[in-house]
Amino acid sequence: KLVIVESPAKARTLGRYLGRGYKVLSSMxxxxxxxxxxxxxxxxxxxxPHFVIKDRRLVRKLREEAEKARVIYLATDNDREGEAIAYDLFEVLNHRDEGRFKRIVFNEITKRVILKAIAEPTGLDLARVEAQRARRILDRLVGYLISPLLSKSLSGSIYEGLSAGRVQSVALRLIVDxxxxxxxxxxxxxxxxxxELQDGKNKKRFQAELAKLKGKKPRLSTREEVERLLEALREEEFTVTKVEEEEQSRTPPPPFITSTLQQAASSQLRLSxxxxxxxxxQLYEGVELDEGREGLITYMRTDSTRVSAEAQAELREFIKAEFGKQYLSPKVRSYRTKAKKAQEAHEAIRPTSVKRTPAAVKPFLTRDQYRLYKLIWERFVATQMAEARYLRRKVEVSAKDCLFSAxxxxxEFEGFLKVLKLKPLxxxxxxxxxxxxGERLELVEFLPEQHFTEPPARYTEAGLVKALEEKGIGRPSTYATIVSTIEERGYVRKAGRVLQPTLLGFVAIDFLKRYFPLAVEEGFT
Structure with missing residues (x-):
């Protein structure tokens, strides 16, 4: 039995699970x-389209092995690109005997899941193949027909690398705009x-912000306005008009999808x-552990927050055993997927086994692998933990026609924050x-502060990925390459952590807007 995957690392991991009777090869x-x-x-x-074989020697070897095999399992990734690779393998490996070909799909590389996929093969999803083909053809048309014009018009062919792309041009437009x-x-x-106010009994001080002036949000534009207001308030009485105490809760965020993982890794780990x-x-395809090669996380190109019932059950048992029942969410928590065109066959990005704690696998990982695995593990574990509970006290203080609030x-109970550290409230x-x-307070001093309105912030790499996802530009599989391509082409440069368009980026977008406006429309992607 022949199993074909995309990469040598994935082939090694599957080869170990399947053992004798199977040969696992990579299509590269x-x-x-x-x-x-x-x-x-x-x-x-x-x-x-006219497709050509990329590596004839490799295809010849795959054909020879396919001729000898009773069954051929196409085990490429469970997404559009993977489906297209599986279809191409079916086409080039002498597919006349169709019954020998089986398509298997899986979202994690563990022995249990791989053996289940082998036992329950499916057919090729031709709709996915056609979707990949349409994108590939559009990419080629934009890249081959517009890029040479762009290159010649802007630089007299000095810069051979100048290019336009179906998705990269729209991303560049966001940055330029x-x-x-x-x-x-x-x-x-x-x-x-x-x-700054002080209570009469305990002589404790606290600060309250001016929230309303004559019943409306205050609009103070000059120092003179502020000084007139404060002068009028100095002799007024400051009286407590409202005291509220309430319990508030904070819910853990959903498990990672591709875009949120890239955003968190960028902001917390400084990874592109x-x-x-x-x-x-690397974590998905498998890492050498004491027990052998194991895939540590589920498939990392996904826009679904779905988690399998088995993974949820294992997680809930782990939380109860590790932290105690009080840290377990009373009900199984599930999250709605926000992406409009999410592929719900996928799962969220999570550890393949929550029992493999970051500390347990640390000796087998590089520094960056460990940091990313820890980020994924902590986010996933938090999803089934109890909410964090706060006691919030709110006070309103009146003076003349001004309302101050604090x-x-x-x-009160940290809940999921025991595992996942979030920005404080x-x-x-x-x-x-x-x-x-009704209590009267003593005015200690006023603390006026001057500000200036800020322009919109430049995109960081993480911010650009978030914008691409929100606007439906590109797919989880393309976010990273979009960002790196516009940087490598010289259209944008990194200034610290933010992306700034270069002169070349400005001119390229102006050219495309004028002559090929469709190519930089968000809907075109």
Whole structure:
């Protein structure tokens, strides 16, 4: 029995699980593609593509092994690209005897899941194949027909690497448009006012912010306005008009999908989207542990937050045993997938076994593999843990026609925060003195502060990935390459952690907007 996967690392892991009677080979990615030296699309004949074999020696070897095999399992990735590779293998490996070919799909590389996939083969999903073909043909048309014009028009063919792309051009437009917003932004002055107050009993001080002026949100534009207001308030009485105490809860975020993993790895680990996906691929395809080679995480190109019932059950048992029943969410928590076109056959990105804690696998991982695995493990574990509970006290203080407010939140039960550290609440840790309605307070001082409105922030790599996902531009499999391509082409540069368009990026987008507007429309992707 012959099993064909895309990569040698994946082949090694599956080979170990399947043992004798199976031969596992790698296709080294796509076996067919459009030709490198010509368009390869017949525009006059329904955009018919002409595919060529990439590595004839490799295909010859695969054909020889296929001739000897009773059954051929096409075990490529469970997405559009993987389906297209499986279809191409079916086509090039003498598919006349169709009954020998079986398609198997899986979202994690563990022995249990692989043996289950072998036992329950499916057929090729031709709709997925056609979707991949359409994208590939559009990519080629934009790349081959527009890129040479762009290159010649902008640089007289000095820069051979100049290119336009179906998705990269739209991503570049987002960055250029944002930069123009920043350039055109006019900053405006505004002021905020806080009052430092003291209660009469305990002589405890706290700060309250001016929330309303004459029943409306305060708009203080100049120092003079602020000084007039404060002068009028200095002799007024400050009276507590409202005291509220309430319990608030905080729910853990959903498990990672591709875009949120790239965003978290960028902001917390300082890893680029491209590097994040390289590391995730390694963790997915398998790492050598004491018990042998094991896949540590599920498939990393996904936009679904779904988690299998088996994985949820294992996680809930783990939480109960490791942290105690009080840390377990009373009900199984599930999350709705936000992406409109999510492939729900996939799962979220999670550990293949929650029992493999970061500490247990650390000796077998590189530093960056460990950091990324820990990020994924902690996020997943938190999803079935109890909510964090806070006691929040809110106070409103009146003086003449001004309303000041203050709040403070204290953690009563950490819940999932025991595992997953999130940014604290704005008022977390602030403790207000016990106050009563009608109580008069002493004014200690006013704390006016000058501010200026800020332009919209430039995109970071993580921010750009988030924008691409929200606008439906590209797919989980392409986010990382979009970002790296526009950087490598010289259209944008990294200034610290933010992306700034270069002059070349500005000119390229202006050219495309003028002559090929469809190529930079969000809907075109």
């Amino acid at each position: 990615g796509h076996v067919r593609d459009l030709p490198e030296t010509r368009l390869g699309v017949d525009i006059e004949n329904g955009f018919k 944002r930069e123009r917003e920043i350039q055109e932004f006019k900053s405006e002055e505004y002021w905020t006012v806080e009052a 989207p491209k590097r994040t996906m390289e590391l995730a691929q 709040s403070g939140s204290i953690i 704005k008022d977390e840790g602030l403790e207000l003195p016990p106050l009563e309605e």
